[in-house]
Amino acid sequence: MNRNVLFITVDQWRGDSLSALGHPVLTTPALDWLAAQGTLFANHWANAAPCGPSRACLYTGTYLHHNRSVNNGTPLDARFTNVALLARAAGYDPVLFGYTDTSLDPRTLPAADPRLRSYEEVLPGFRPVVHDPWEAGSQQWGRWLAAQGVDVPANPHELYRPMPGFPGADRHGSTWAPARFAAEQSETAFLVDALTAWLDEHGDEPFFIHASFIRPHPPRRNPLGYHDIYDADDMPPFIAAPTKAEEAAAHPLNEILMYLPHAGSPEDERERRQMRATYHGAQKEVDDQLARLFAQLDSSGLADSTLVVLTSDHGEMGGDHWLFEKLGYWDESFHVPLIIRDPDPGASATRGRVVESFTESVDVLPTICQWLGIEVPLQADGFALQPFITGDGLSDGQAPDHWRTEAHWSWNFSNPVTRAAERHLGLPMAHCALDVIRGLDVKYVQFAAEPDVLPPLLFDLVTDPGQVHDLVQAGSSSELGWQAAQQLVRWRMRNDDRTLAGTMVTASDGAVALRDQWR
Numbered sequence: 001m002n003r004n005v006l007f008i009t010v011d012q013w014r015g016d017s018l019s020a021l022g023h024p025v026l027t028t029p030a031l032d033w034l035a036a037q038g039t040l041f042a043n044h045w046a047n048a049a050p051c052g053p054s055r056a057c058l059y060t061g062t063y064l065h066h067n068r069s070v071n072n073g074t075p076l077d078a079r080f081t082n083v084a085l086l087a088r089a090a091g092y093d094p095v096l097f098g099y100t101d102t103s104l105d106p107r108t109l110p111a112a113d114p115r116l117r118s119y120e121e122v123l124p125g126f127r128p129v130v131h132d133p134w135e136a137g138s139q140q141w142g143r144w145l146a147a148q149g150v151d152v153p154a155n156p157h158e159l160y161r162p163m164p165g166f167p168g169a170d171r172h173g174s175t176w177a178p179a180r181f182a183a184e185q186s187e188t189a190f191l192v193d194a195l196t197a198w199l200d201e202h203g204d205e206p207f208f209i210h211a212s213f214i215r216p217h218p219p220r221r222n223p224l225g226y227h228d229i230y231d232a233d234d235m236p237p238f239i240a241a242p243t244k245a246e247e248a249a250a251h252p253l254n255e256i257l258m259y260l261p262h263a264g265s266p267e268d269e270r271e272r273r274q275m276r277a278t279y280h281g282a283q284k285e286v287d288d289q290l291a292r293l294f295a296q297l298d299s300s301g302l303a304d305s306t307l308v309v310l311t312s313d314h315g316e317m318g319g320d321h322w323l324f325e326k327l328g329y330w331d332e333s334f335h336v337p338l339i340i341r342d343p344d345p346g347a348s349a350t351r352g353r354v355v356e357s358f359t360e361s362v363d364v365l366p367t368i369c370q371w372l373g374i375e376v377p378l379q380a381d382g383f384a385l386q387p388f389i390t391g392d393g394l395s396d397g398q399a400p401d402h403w404r405t406e407a408h409w410s411w412n413f414s415n416p417v418t419r420a421a422e423r424h425l426g427l428p429m430a431h432c433a434l435d436v437i438r439g440l441d442v443k444y445v446q447f448a449a450e451p452d453v454l455p456p457l458l459f460d461l462v463t464d465p466g467q468v469h470d471l472v473q474a475g476s477s478s479e480l481g482w483q484a485a486q487q488l489v490r491w492r493m494r495n496d497d498r499t500l501a502g503t504m505v506t507a508s509d510g511a512v513a514l515r516d517q518w519r
Contacts, residue, residue, distance in 0.1 A: 084125025173274025
């Protein structure tokens with residue numbers, strides 16, 4: 001039997017946004033079904049944000065401080081292999097539906113190559129069946145709509161403008177009125193149609209598919225039927241300081257971000273709640289479309305031979321901490337879903353398991369490699385998740401020996417073109433960065449800048465789960481902060497580049513290589 005891979009990413013999806021995890025408003029029956037058929041990793045974290053850096057970590061299995069693709073537009077060094085190149089070397093023809101937000105290494109291309117004009121190029125190794133980058137205007141989606149008789153503007157994204165004069169729009173927030181396309185004409189529907197058509201034609205051959213869905217990424221606008229599926233008044237309370245001014249005063253970085261046009265939350269409560277409701281409506285639309293894809297896998301028998309991996313590149317602030325988008329050090333931007341369905345009989349005993357151990361984006365590449373029988377590259381910072389998926393003698397709730405006890409992520413806010421943060425703070429690019437170590441009880445944020453410019457942050461997650469009260473600013477828990485800082489330093493040191501560090505040239509045996517089984 002073939003061993004197939006369907007690697008799905010949804011964009012900007014918070015890790016708490018699953019009804020399988022008890023979300024108070026959102027319902028996700030398709031993802032719940034996948035979780036019941038596989039393993040749900042409830043404590044899963046992206047290692048970077050925004051899209052490009054996070055996907056660099058996800059596709060290469062390396063932390064941001066290792067691959068150094070620190071921002072949208074920062075090239076991914078060609079020396080790194082990735083999940084597509086590894087699958088191709090194993091005999092697959094990895095195909096892409098969507099986008100990978102990859103900035104190519106300029107040292108591998110002529111200076112005038114048009115691929116150096118976009119950060120939304122294709123990850124090396126993938127053959128695009130559909131490549132529909134957002135910044136380019138989703139032109140393939142536009143052509144698909146035009147073929148259905150839709151009057152498509154030059155930039156199809158203009159269809160996300162609200163229907164003019166829609167009844168009731170004046171009684172709701174600005175994101176409530178529906179977009180100018182039907183639900184069955186959405187970008188998600190377009191991609192699922194393309195995927196199912198391709199599987200009808202090629203499903204009998206071994207396949208490796210990466211399906212990268214843009215939604216629920218903005219624009220914050222949904223088609224008719226999803227525009228009002230959730231009521232703004234039903235949104236749960238926001239996690240934040242009582243006022244935007246208090247949140248901004250908590251740290252110099254907060255103050256900068258709180259008033260950015262697309263990041264800072266509106267102070268109008270109705271608008272803020274409607275933006276959250278619109279976000280959940282977009283998630284519901286994606287879930288409904290994924291139901292069609294999962295149904296085809298099931299009815300065609302392909303589910304019996306296909307590893308399904310579903311995750312997100314990063315989360316969404318959603319109005320918490322008076323912010324939207326994905327940024328900074330906040331949990332909401334980095335806690336993401338991960339669901340893996342392994343069809344092998346060896347995974348049958350754990351179907352429906354919810355894993356609470358810390359897992360990270362860097363673990364996805366090793367997990368796919370193990371499923372395909374590919375040696376995990378030495379560059380990989382993560383570890384295969386098969387012990388959780390197959391059980392491997394672990395009782396429910398247990399983790400393998402030496403498994404990590406915290407999550408780690410990095411965020412870089414430098415920009416060699418605009419130099420906005422650098423100018424505002426009077427810093428060089430190398431100082432505009434932060435690392436986070438986040439355990440069950442303590443979260444610590446270390447900035448590259450001097451502490452008088454950007455002081456570290458420390459949160460007691462037991463007494464302050466919303467992370468509103470910084471213990472550093474309060475002048476307390478110095479021992480707790482020292483321990484967390486030591487943990488962070490050890491993590492960085494243990495994950496230095498190891499490509500040749502574990503190899504030794506010897507007189508008797510030549511080059512001898514050893515691989516660590518844990519770090």
